[in-house]
Amino acid sequence: MDASLIVADANKQRSTPGSQWNRELDAQAVSRATKDYLATLDDAAFGAASDVRPKFVSPSDPAAQWTGAMRGPAFFAYSDNYLIDVKFGIIMDVEASRAIRQAEVGAAKTMIERTEQRFDLKPERLAGDTAYGSGANLNWLVNEAKIAPHIPVVDKSKREDGTFSREDFSFDQEQNVYICPAGKVLTTTGRLFNDGETLYYRAKTRDCRSCILKAQCCPKLPLRRIQRSIYEQARDVARALAKTEAFERSRHDRKRVEMLFAHLKRILRLGRLRLRGPRGAQFEFTLAAIAQNLRRLAKLVARPPPLAAACVA
Numbered sequence: 001m002d003a004s005l006i007v008a009d010a011n012k013q014r015s016t017p018g019s020q021w022n023r024e025l026d027a028q029a030v031s032r033a034t035k036d037y038l039a040t041l042d043d044a045a046f047g048a049a050s051d052v053r054p055k056f057v058s059p060s061d062p063a064a065q066w067t068g069a070m071r072g073p074a075f076f077a078y079s080d081n082y083l084i085d086v087k088f089g090i091i092m093d094v095e096a097s098r099a100i101r102q103a104e105v106g107a108a109k110t111m112i113e114r115t116e117q118r119f120d121l122k123p124e125r126l127a128g129d130t131a132y133g134s135g136a137n138l139n140w141l142v143n144e145a146k147i148a149p150h151i152p153v154v155d156k157s158k159r160e161d162g163t164f165s166r167e168d169f170s171f172d173q174e175q176n177v178y179i180c181p182a183g184k185v186l187t188t189t190g191r192l193f194n195d196g197e198t199l200y201y202r203a204k205t206r207d208c209r210s211c212i213l214k215a216q217c218c219p220k221l222p223l224r225r226i227q228r229s230i231y232e233q234a235r236d237v238a239r240a241l242a243k244t245e246a247f248e249r250s251r252h253d254r255k256r257v258e259m260l261f262a263h264l265k266r267i268l269r270l271g272r273l274r275l276r277g278p279r280g281a282q283f284e285f286t287l288a289a290i291a292q293n294l295r296r297l298a299k300l301v302a303r304p305p306p307l308a309a310a311c312v313a
Contacts, residue, residue, distance in 0.1 A: 001111075001128040002254070003079040003097070003104045004261040005069060006281070007272040010058035010076035015066070021057040033277030037063040040278050044106030045081075045097035061276040065099035078273065078281040079104050082260060082289070083111040086127065086253035089296055091260065092119070094289040096281035105137050112145065125150050127250035133238070135197055135231030142234040149238045150250035157227065164217045166226050177201070178226055182213050186226055201226045264288055 030038075041047030046063055056066040058076050068074035081095040081104055093111035097103040108128070116122045125148040126132075126141060133154040141149045157166040169178045169186070178186040178201045186201040193200060208214055208223045218224040229235060241247050265271050270288050273281055 001081075001083055001108050001126055001132060002257040002261070003081045003107070003131070004264070005067065005077045005099050006080050006270060006285075008058070008061055008064035008076040008078055008281070009273050009276050010061045010064045012056065012075070014060065015056040015058050015076075018053040018055050018057050018066075021053075021062070031060065031276075033061045033063070033280065034059070036277035036279045037061075043278075045095060045103050045110065046278060049098055049103035049106050050100055063098065063278050063281075064276075065103075067099045069099065078278075078285075079107070080261070080264070080281075080285045080288075081107040081111065082257050083108070083115060084257050084260065086250070086256050088300060089256045089260065091289045091293050092121070094282075094285050096278055096285050101131050101134075104131055105134065108132060108137075109140065112147070123147055125246070125250060127151070127254045129254075130154055135229040135235055138238050139231040139234040142237050148241055149234075150241060150247050151238055152242065153235050153238045155235070155239075162216070163219065164213075164224075166228075169226060171228075178228075180213075180217065180224065182207075182211050182217075184208075184211070186224065188228075192230070197230050199228045199230060201228060260292060263292060268292070 037046070040063060043049075054066045055074075056076075058064050058066075061076065064076035064078060066074055067077050069077075077099040079097045079099045081097055082091055083093040084091050092115050095107040095111050097107040108126075112123070112126070122145075127150040130152045132149075133151045135154075138149050138151065138153070141147045141151075159165045164181060169180055171178055176188065180186060180203060184203055184207040186203045188199045188201045190199065192198060203224045205223045208218060211217065268288055268291060270284065273284055275281065275284055
């Protein structure tokens with residue numbers, strides 16, 4: 001699974017600041033691309049992917065995302081999402097989405113479910129980059145889809161200042177507490193913070209004040225606090241898989257999808273869209289994927305059968 005940015009047919013000079021863009025539009029008095037945009041406000045790959053207002057909006061193609069993800073001048077773009085079979089390099093499904101991480105994750109779920117419905121094919125494992133390593137997505141893969149996530153976990157718990165990281169604390173699943181290196185207990189109130197997915201486990205101030213390991217644990221704070229995702233169990237599954245040989249093979253095989261995107265842009269010359277709106281982007285991405293699949297399938301069909309092994313007496 002992967003996604004690549006494709007430049008949209010939208011001009012920055014004719015864009016509108018996001019704060020001035022009004023979604024309450026008359027669907028009968030706008031362009032086809034805008035009608036497509038209004039029709040996708042509830043889609044996981046577009047309007048429902050994020051409620052963050054973009055910096056700029058193109059009136060000619062409101063669904064195109066203003067992005068600076070390429071670390072250069074920002075531009076309007078769509079994400080071209082591929083789900084491929086790494087063994088043969090065949091594109092199983094393709095989906096257009098907004099050029100943001102949340103939309104790409106939503107597109108991934110759509111393609112996996114659609115591939116199973118259409119072809120009765122379901123992957124045993126899914127290889128992807130850290131864009132798909134959020135707790136919610138890993139939880140969906142592990143506990144709902146029953147697919148092994150060969151995906152790096154998004155984890156910022158590692159400390160670089162020499163103090164104890166979260167991995168230095170042991171978690172008691174039965175009692176729902178953390179045990180610090182000094183043997184003290186960190187408990188939680190069960191209240192969710194930040195994105196609604198994070199629990200805080202706190203030690204007692206009196207325990208930390210008299211602890212001989214305080215300088216290595218929380219030298220600048222009165223007590224130690226640890227964050228834990230409500231999806232930590234699924235994240236642990238992904239961490240365990242990351243240590244296997246199968247994960248290394250998946251990481252190597254994932255280059256096939258990157259090769260397909262390189263072929264898409266360099267050989268098929270799809271560096272910029274000709275059509276506007278979500279439907280226009282989906283139409284172009286689908287046609288390009290069909291062309292790539294036909295080229296690949298022709299090579300597979302034309303490949304001569306392996307020679308039969310000679311019988312040696």
